[in-house]
Amino acid sequence: MLKIFNTLTKKKEKFQFSYSEKINIYVCGVTVYDLCHIGHARTFIVFDIIKRYLEYLGYKTCYVRNITDIDDKIIYAANKKNESTDVFVERMIQLMHQDFLCLNLKNPDHEPRVTKCIQDIISFIESLFNNKLAYIDDNKDILFSIKKYNSYGMLSRRIKQCCLNKNKSHSVSQFNQSDDFVLWKHRINKSDPHWISPWGPGRPGWHIECSAIINKFFKNGVNIHGGGIDLLFPHHENELAQLKSIKSSFSIKFWIHVGMVIINNHKMSKSLFNTVLVRDLLKKYDPEVIRFYVLSTHYRHPLIFIEKNLNASKNILNKIYISLLRFNSSIINSDYKIKLRNTFKKKFFSAMNDDFNTPKACLILQNLSQYITKIKKSSDILLYNSLSKDLIFFGNILGLLNHDPKSFLSSSTNRVLVSNSNSNIVQKLVRMRDIYRQNKKWNLADIIRKKLLKLGVTVQDKHERSTYKFIYEN
Structure with a gap:
């Protein structure tokens, strides 16, 4: 049975849902003020794998990934390019989609843009006002009142226990009014993008966007909500507070967070000028190499980006494809030496059921490939082809081994140049x-x-x- 680590409970939990139930997945998407980097690639490859694996298990999924297309950074970047925000955003979304297509990411079922959900956001804020959790500050911005939401900090474990006496204790938030966050920004510059609201012209704050979109698509709750670990606080904490403030019974069953990318002992960050763009990597490496590299580290662990490790992934994937060079799909018996083949199958699915342990799953692909290489030297063609088919099947679940071996090995990014x-x-x-x-x-x-x-x-x-x-x- 599949078990997934839940950030909320800090433990692995059984994924127990009816197969007749559609699995709702929400992942925070890109704020399109710049090109996509390896951090984006890692997060969305991980959730691509999760979606693929759940569908392999027989679940139907509804995957929603938003696009933040209005933000201070977007306005600044558009002004710097002497473009309108609309023109700038359209161009950046096109480039994002190009990167995601190259990475062989499955399209989400819905990809709502924030600017297309303004009325949903306004309605959500009105509900927060009705529940006495929103107020207007001196700058005419609308803020969420943290102190009025008693469970704030539960997701990120930022609640401290205070002793009343030897036998009782209660939870106290570490936050005060200065930590309240913006729901709606009052327009300051007339030239900035804005929308008319009951509180005057303005635009939404960041945290309210995802809450309103989730409420729009998944009114009864979310099965899986995820994103990068850097979103855990304050973004996801604020999302949860807003959703629970509207409907106390609203449930997010599993919170899944992907580890950060580390470069030269620092978190990858635009402010540190150490970002690695997806399109730059794609010039040198096949998309499957990038995927294999990402999957070789468990999604919850930091990914230490070192280019020599990308080259190592390239060499491993080349060897796997080499083992498949003589594969003939017409010479297969599905029951042939099934006991031997099931040993690899059991190991692969045991790894995937253990919180999507893709490093172990990738190692099993390597081991099976090595075994196939040995079989290739024997005269047991039937076993060679049957095991090769299994290898391709396992790889496809991970979004790998989708190419003809000769085509893959002859591509300019994969072949070994010989002087x-x-x-x-x-x-x-x-x-x-x-x-x-x-x-x-x-x-x-x-x-x-x-x-x-x-x-x-x-x-x-x-x-x-x-x-x-x-x-x-x-």
């Missing part, structure tokens, strides 16, 4: 390997075979001499 000097080295290594084989020094011959593989060369043995071929050759 003339390397070509001479290859010839020398092949001749040396032949000598070892003639003298029955099989271990030494196998070591050279592995070295050749790293150079992008496969070897086919024939009696006393071997032939070789570069992987990317047609």
Whole structure:
């Protein structure tokens, strides 16, 4: 059974829902003031995997991912480009969609823009006023009153226990009025984008946007709500406070948060000028390599970004595709040596059911690929093809192994470029390997075979001499 770590309870919980029930998923989307970076890629690849896996298990899903298309940063960036916010936002959303398409992310079922949900936001704020949780400050902004919501801080564990006596204690928020957050910003500059509201011209604050959109699409609650760990506080804490203030019974069953990306011992941040853009990575690496790299670290752990690890992921994925080069889908028996094949299947799904343990699942792909490589040398073609089919099936659940092996290995981002000097080295290594084989020094011959593989060369043995071929050759 699938178990998922719930940020709210700080423990893994069983994912127990009826298969007739549609699983509602809400993920905080991008604020489109700049190009997408590896942090965005990681978060949305993780939730892409979650959606794929739930659908494999037989669940129907409704995945909503919003777009924040109005924000101080957006206004500033548009002004800097001498563009209207509308023109700037349209361009940035197009670029975001291009990146997500390249990363093979499944489209959300709904992708609401904040500016298309203004009336929903206004109605939500009116409900907060009716429940005495909103007020107008001296600047004519509308704020949420934290002190009037008794459970504020529960999600992020920012409530402290205060002892009344030896036997009783009560929870006290660490916050005061200065921590109240904006629901509606009163217009200051006439040139800024604004909307008419009962409180005058203005625009929504950030936190109210997601709460209103969730309330619009999922009035009865959310099964999974997620985003990056940096959103836990204050964004998700504020979302929960607003939703519960409107409807105390509103439930978010699972909170899932994705770890930060760390570069040179610092959190990746535009303010530190250390962001790595998705489109820059796509110039050098196949989207599947980026996905494999992201999935090689558990989603709750920080991702330490080091480019050599991306190259390592590229080499691993190349080897997996190499093991599939002779795959023939027409030579398969679904029941052939099923006990052996089920050992890999059990390990793979055990990993995925353990809070989407993709690093372990990726390791199982590698192990199965290595086993297939050994089988390829034998005459058991049926087992080779059956295991290869299983490998592709597991990979597809992770959004991997969607390409023809030859096409993948011959692409400019994946193939190993061989210089003339390397070509001479290859010839020398092949001749040396032949000598070892003639003298029955099989271990030494196998070591050279592995070295050749790293150079992008496969070897086919024939009696006393071997032939070789570069992987990317047609």
